[in-house]
Amino acid sequence: MKVEIYSDIACPWCYLGKRRFEQALDRFPGKADVEVVYRPYQLVPDAPASASPHRAWLADRYGPQSVAMDDRVTELGRAEGVAFDFDTALHVNTFLGHRLLHLAETEYGAPAQSRLKELLLKAHFSDGVDVGDRAELTELAVAAGLDRDRAAGYLAGEEGAAEVRARLAEARELGISAVPTFVFEGRWAVQGGQEADTFLRVLEQVAADTAAESAAPAEAHGCTDGACAV
Template sequence: MKVEIYSDIACPWCWIGKRRFETALDAFPGKDAVELVYRPYQLVPDAPGTASPHRAWLAERYGPQSVAMDARVAELGLAEGLTYDFDAAQHVNTILGHRLLHLAETEYGAEVQGRLKEALLKAHFTDGVDVGDRTALVEVAASAGLDRERAAAYLAGDEGAAEVEAQLAEARELGINAVPTFVFEGKWAVQGAQDAETFRKVLDQVATEIGERLPAPQPVAPAGESCADGACAI
């Protein structure tokens, strides 16, 4: 079973959704036959390449409700064992991180890509790392098992840029407008940070349905909490 997870490094619900899906997958008998691939999505594609404080950016864009947005995510994150430090988080363009994830997938495989995704989310939301900074990204990549010199050379040029842009365009063509979105076998879609029980039911359902031809992608669960166009549900 192939599961493509469309998400952004700067999407707080994407980290919660990732953890809940992993919990469901750990309890799924067919876990070893599931291939996870992370696909790019940018909530704020026009975000600058120079980092600025997350709190200030969110308050400017969404006003007083931004405090509640962050507080709710932080509380739910703790329940999943995740630490969000929104005072330290930096608002910056995430395209370089998505390029690194493409490198991880194509040259190292799904397992390393998954480790890198986790490392990037933690760097952004817990450690206050500027994930738009090439030097910082190389260190994150190395911590996830990528060769440091290869990552540095990759980011110094434009390798992977066209491929990532093509994947972003494909996400738009599929009608994906909020993340996280989980696409199973290219046919069934689940949007949002569903609870682990829902993800487990979806895994069971898709395992049963594999082989049937349906229009792609079709929702198989009500939308869960997600981020869209730079905003996150509160």
């Protein structure tokens, strides 16, 4: 089973969704046969390349309610073992990070990409790291198991940029407008950082449906705009 997770590095619900999905996957009997890959999505594609305080940016965008928004996510994070620190978090463009995730997947494999994704999310939300800084990204790449020289050279140029832009366009074409969005087998989509129990039920249902289809002629599924409800 292939699961493609469309998410952004600067998305707290993507962090929560990742943690909850992994909890479900650990409980799923068919875990060994599940391939998980991360697809790029940018909530703020026009974010600046220079970092600024997250709190100030969010207040400017959402007003007084921004503090309550952060507080709610922080409380939910505690239950999942995620330590959000929005006082030190930085608002910055995430395109470079998505390029690095593309490198991890294509040259090191899905497990390395997943390790890097976790490190990027933690760096951004817990450690106050500027995930738009090439030097910081290189260190995270090395921690995830990527070669230092390869990562640094890759980030210094434009390699992978066209591929990531194509993936971002693909997400729009699929009708994805919010993240995280989990796409199972390229056909079924589940949106949001659902509870682990919900993800487990989805995994079980997709596994059952695909097993049934392998034993009988496939039937048409009612899907529109590239997304299907489970």
